[in-house]
Amino acid sequence: MNRFEEGLKIIEERCGNGKDKVIALSTIAMEPNEEGKPRPYVREVDAFYEDGVFYVTTWAKSTKMQQIAQNQEVAFALCNGWFSGNGIAENLGWVLAPQNAQLRTKLREAFSEWYDFANNEKDENCIILAIRIIRATVIKDHGAVRYNMDFVNKVETDEGRIK
Template sequence: MSNYEEGLKLIEEKFGNGKDNVISLATIAREPGVNGIPRPTVRSVDAYYEDGTFYVITNGKSNKMKQIAQNPEISVSGCLEMFTANGVGENLGWVLDPSNAEIRSKLRTSFSEWYDMANNEKNENCCILAIHLSKGTLNINHWEKLYHIDFVNKTDMENGGIF
């Protein structure tokens, strides 16, 4: 098994299999900081992971979605796992859109304990954010082994990754 395949397997074990994950999601603010340079904004979100993508239920009018609409480049980190990655955010639209039926079903199952309490699906701003990972690093046992994964080219990166 290659490092890439081994790393993907570990990521699936840690985040996949229908788990409700809390991850940190960083976007770029729409307004620059005091020095005029774009500044990051970070928040924790509940996310479902599948095949190199995290899925989040959110409000399409939220700051994160406005920021992603302006600049879709994002970063994530696993709050309880040593995993960091860059990717691209995509608004998949209203949760009740027929094209979202399959992923909506998975999200409702994964987030079943709180889904209905936290989401108003009748509101057309209740949307699905897809976070398509591009490059990431999984750090096992505090630097015992690093997996630098290129999700786009489906390979490992020997001298790179995201720290």
């Protein structure tokens, strides 16, 4: 097993197997700060991880989705999980759309404790957000072991840079 595969194994242990995990999701505001520079936003969201992608149910008209429509690049960090990185966010559409049926079933199961309380599936603005990881860092043993991962090329790389 190479180091990229070792990192994937740790991610799967921490996030996989249908778990509901809280991640901090960072986007860039649509309006710049007073100096004209991009302003970051961060919020915690419940996410389901599978095969290099985090999935989130959310509202299409939320601030984060408006920001993602302007800039699909996002950053994330697994809360208390020593796993962070960057990704490309994509609106997969209404949770009840036929193409989302299988994924919706997984999300309903992973989020079963709160799904119906937090989501109005009859509203077509109740959507699935996919966060496709492009770069990530996984830390093990309080920093003694570090995996810098390029998900595009599926290799370990220096400080998580995509080559």
